[in-house]
Amino acid sequence: MPFDLAQQSLGLIIVIFAICTLIIGFAGTRLAGIAIKLAERTGMGQIISGALFVGISTSLPGSVLSVSTAWQGHTDLAIGNALGGIAAQTTFLAIADLVYRKGNLEHAAASATGLAQTTLLVSMLSVPILAYAGPEWMIYHIHPASILLFIIYGFGLSLLSEIRDEPMWLPKKTDLTEEDAKQHKPDAHPQSTTRLWGEFLTFALLTAIAGHVIGQAGLAIVDITGASQTAVGTFLTAISTSFPEFVSAIAAVRMGAVNLAVGNIVGGNAFDVLFLAASDFAYRDGSIYAAFNDQHLFTIALVVLMSGVLLLGMLNRERRGIGNIGWESVAMLALYGGSIFYLAG
Template identity: 55%
Template sequence: MIGLADASLLLVVAIFAVSAGCIGVAGWRLSLVADKLADRTGMGEIIAGALFVGAATSLPGAITSVTTALQDAPSLAVGNALGGLTAQTAFIAVADLFYRRANLEHAAASTTGLAQGVLLVALLAVPLIASVQPPITLWGIHPASLLIPVGYGFGLKLLARIQDEPMWNPVQTDETRETVSDPDESEDATSDRSLWLRFFLYAGVTAAAGYFIGESSIALVDKTPLSESAVGTLFAAVANSLPELVTAIAAVRIGAVSLAVGDVIGGNAFEVMFLCVADFAYDGSIYEAMTDQDRTTGLIAMLMTAVLLLGMLRREKFGIGKIGFESALVLLLYAGSVALLFV
C-alpha cells in the first residue's frame, strides 16, 4: 500500500483529481471499444453494456472498496459502493440531456433493460437485509457475499434468454432507436485482437486509478473533518463512477442508447458486488459496518432505479424542456441523498 499520511492536503487532492481524470478519459475510450465488441460478439448492446463496459468501468470502484476495507475503513468502502449506485443512476438523467430525439427512457426501453433493473433491485436488497441481521460469518465471510454473485450469474443467464426469446417487446415508435448497429468498413479493418488489447489496456488504467482514489480518500478522511461515509459516498463514488457518465454520454451521442442504459445499470450491479469483494478483504462482516446513513443511500438507489424502470414502462416521449419527468425526479432524489449525508 502507498500511504499518503505524510502528504500535504494539496498533494492528496491533486492525486485524487488526476486519478479521477484518468478514470474519465479511459472510460470514454472503453465505451467506443465496447460498442464495437458488442457488434462483433453478437451479444447486443444491453448485455455488452453489462459485461464489457459495466465490468471494466467498475474496476476502479472495486479496487477502492478492497483497498479501503483492507485498511480498516469499512464505512469508506461501503459508501463508495452505495454512493456509486446513486451517482451512476443519476448519470442516466444527465445523459438524457444529450439525446434530443425523445426522452432516453422512451428511446432505450427494452425487455433486457427492464430485466436488468429488476435484477439490480433484487441484488441490492440482499446486502440491505444482511445489514440489519446478526453478523453471521463463515470463515470470516458473510453468506450474503456468496449469494450475491451467484444471483448475478443466474440473472445474466436470464438476461441472455430474455434477449434471445422475448415474450413481449416495447412498441416501436418514430423516436425509438434500434440497438442493432451496422458495422462499417473502418470498424471491420480493426482486428478482434487489437480491440481486446485496447479494452484491457483502458480497463487497467481505470483499475490503477481506482487504487489511488482509495489511498487519497483515506488521506482525505484523516486530513479533513469529513466522515468516511461522506468521502466514500460523495467523492470516491463519483470519481469512480465517471466512466459510467462519460460512456453513457458518448454512447448516447453515437445513438447507442441501449448501450448507455446497459452500461449504467450493469455497472450498478457490479457496485453491489463491490460489497462482496470488500467483505472478503475486511476482517469481519462488512454489512455489520453499514450505518443508517449507508442504508438510506442504498434505499434511495433502489427508489431511483424504480423510477427509472417506471419511466421505461411509461415511455413518455417528451418531458420538461430537455429532460423527462422521470429523469428530473431521479436528479432530485440524488440531490436529496447528498443532502442527507450532511444532516
C-alpha cells in the same frame, strides 16, 4: 499495497485525485468505443455488452477502491463508495437524458433486457439489507450473503442472455426506438479482435490502478480535513471512480447507441453491488454488513427508490417532458440532489 498520502499537502493530494479522475475518464471513453466494437464482433447486443464489457470494466476503479480500503479496515469508505457509486451512476442517466435531445432517453432505450437489468439490480440491493438485519452467519470471516450476491449476478446474466435471444414480450416500436436499431458504420481500418481485447484489458487495468490511488487519496483527505469516511466515499470517491460510466454513457448517447448507455449504467450498478460482496471477502474483522450505519441504509433505500423510478419510467415511456426529458429523469435528479443535504450535512 496501501500507501500513506496523508503526509503530503492537501493541495498535492487534490492534484493527484484530479489526475487519477482524468485518467479514469480517458480510459472509460476508450472502453466505451471498444465495447461497441466487441459487441458487434460477438453479436451480444448493446444491452448485454453494456453489462459485461463497459459495465464491469468501468466499475473496476470503484471495486478496487472498496476492496483495498475494506482490507485496511476502513469500512465506512468502502461501503459509502460502493453505494454512492450506484446512486451517482443512476443520476448520470438523467444527465444523459439531457444530452439526448431527440426525446426521452428511457423511451428510446426501451427493451426487455433493460427492464430485466433494473429488476436484477433492485433484487441484489435487498440482499445486503437482509444480511444486516438477519443473523450474523459466517463462513470463516465471510457472510453467506456475499456468496449469494455472486450467484444472483451470474444467474441474472444468464437470464439476460435468454431474454435477449427469446424475448417473451417486446416494447412498442416508435420513431424514437427505431434510432437504436441502426447499425454503426464499419471501421475504415478494422482492428483484429485480439488487439481489441488487448486494448480493452489495458485500459481496464489503467482505471483499476487509478481507482486504488483515489482510495488512498480519499483516506488522506479524511485524515487531514476530518470529514467522515461515509461522506467522502458516498460523494467524492464514488463520483470520481464512476466517471467512466458518465463519460461512456454520454459518448454512447451522442453516437445514438442509447441501449448501450442504459446497459452501461444499469449493468454497472448491478456489478457495483458486488463491491460489497468483494469488500466482505477482504474485510477481516467480521461481516462488512454489520458495519452498516444509518447513512448506508439511507443510501440503499435511495438507490432502490431511484431504480424503481427508472423502471417505471422505462415502462411508462413518456416521449418528452420538462426540458425534453422524462419525468423519471427530473425525479432522479431531485432525489440525488436532496440526498446531498442529508448525507453531507
